Amino acid sequence: MASTNDLKNGMVLKLENQLWSVVEFQHVKPGKGPAFVRTKLKNVMSGKIVDKTFNAGLKVETATVDRRDMTYLYKDGEDYVFMDDSNYDQITVSAEVIGDAAAFMLENQSAIVSMYEGAVLFIELPASVVLEITYTEPGLQGDRSNAGTKPATLETGYEIQVPLFIEQGNKVKVDTRTGSYVSRVND
Numbered sequence: 001m002a003s004t005n006d007l008k009n010g011m012v013l014k015l016e017n018q019l020w021s022v023v024e025f026q027h028v029k030p031g032k033g034p035a036f037v038r039t040k041l042k043n044v045m046s047g048k049i050v051d052k053t054f055n056a057g058l059k060v061e062t063a064t065v066d067r068r069d070m071t072y073l074y075k076d077g078e079d080y081v082f083m084d085d086s087n088y089d090q091i092t093v094s095a096e097v098i099g100d101a102a103a104f105m106l107e108n109q110s111a112i113v114s115m116y117e118g119a120v121l122f123i124e125l126p127a128s129v130v131l132e133i134t135y136t137e138p139g140l141q142g143d144r145s146n147a148g149t150k151p152a153t154l155e156t157g158y159e160i161q162v163p164l165f166i167e168q169g170n171k172v173k174v175d176t177r178t179g180s181y182v183s184r185v186n187d
Contacts, residue, residue: 001059001060001061001062002059002060002062003057003058003059003060004037004054004055004056004057004058004059004060005027005037005056005057007022007025007037007039007060008022008025009022009023009024009025010022011062012044012062012063012065012116013041013060013061013062013063014061014062014063015041015052015060015061018043018044018045019043019044019045019063019065019116019121020041020042020043020044020050021041021042021044022039022040022041023039023040023041023042023049024039024040025037025038025039025040026038026039027056029056034055034056035055035056036053036054036055036056037053037054037055037056037058038051038053039051039052039053039054040052044116044121044122045121047099063116064116065114065115065116065121066114066115066116067112067113067114067115067124068084068085068086068112068113068114068115069084069085069086069110069111069112070082070083070084070085070091070110070111070112070113071083071085071108071109071110071111072105072106072107072108072109072110072111073090073107073108074107076092078094078095079092079093079094079095080092080093080094080095080098080102080105081093082111082113082123085110091113091120093113093120093123097120097121097122097123098123099122100179101123101125101176102156103154103156103157103158103179104125104129104131104156104158104174104176104179105125105156106129106131106155106156109125109129110126111123111124111125111126112124125176126176127175127176127177128173128174128175128176128182129173129174129176130171130172130173130174130185131154131155131156131171131172131174132154132155132169132170132171132172133152133153133154133155133162133166133167133168133169133170133171133172134153134154134155134168135152135153135168136150136151136152136153136162136166136167136168137150137151138167148163148164149161149162149163149164150162150163150164150166152166152172154172154174158179160172160174160179160180160181161180161181162181163181165184166181166184170184170185171184171185172184172185173185
């Protein structure tokens with residue numbers, strides 16, 4: 001149990017037999033009346049985001065989520081195999097749990113796997129990853145109909161918008177949270 005005064009971003013709460021991750025929170029002390037805590041919570045299983053307000057000092061049940069550094073090894077059918085970096089145990093994670101992160105995962109890449117009572121809840125990738133462009137059309141310098149960007153396919157098969165000067169074979173940094181181009185990476 002923890003108090004609503006102790007909330008932090010990333011903390012996992014157990015409310016109504018469901019796990020909710022704190023996305024953001026704000027302590028509010030109005031001129032009149034008692035203080036309260038306004039939160040934005042994300043359901044760990046479904047990804048649904050809700051706003052919830054708690055009275056200040058209210059006790060809430062926290063869930064002990066085990067975060068482990070793991071390495072993504074390979075894809076086995078529809079599942080993904082990860083290895084624990086500390087004891088070399090391997091676990092299999094379903095495609096539903098991986099979700100959109102699969103578009104940015106390469107073999108031997110590090111990730112943080114969050115588990116609760118032995119079940120994998122979600123994985124966290126680094127904020128950005130470096131991937132190679134496997135296909136893109138040559139950029140025409142005079143073409144500005146789409147603000148100087150063009151579609152490009154990454155080595156994982158995911159398609160992003162990149163500037164016109166990016167060519168096939170270039171390596172680019174991609175933001176894993178938004179799926180957008182960040183910069184070109186020079187070898």
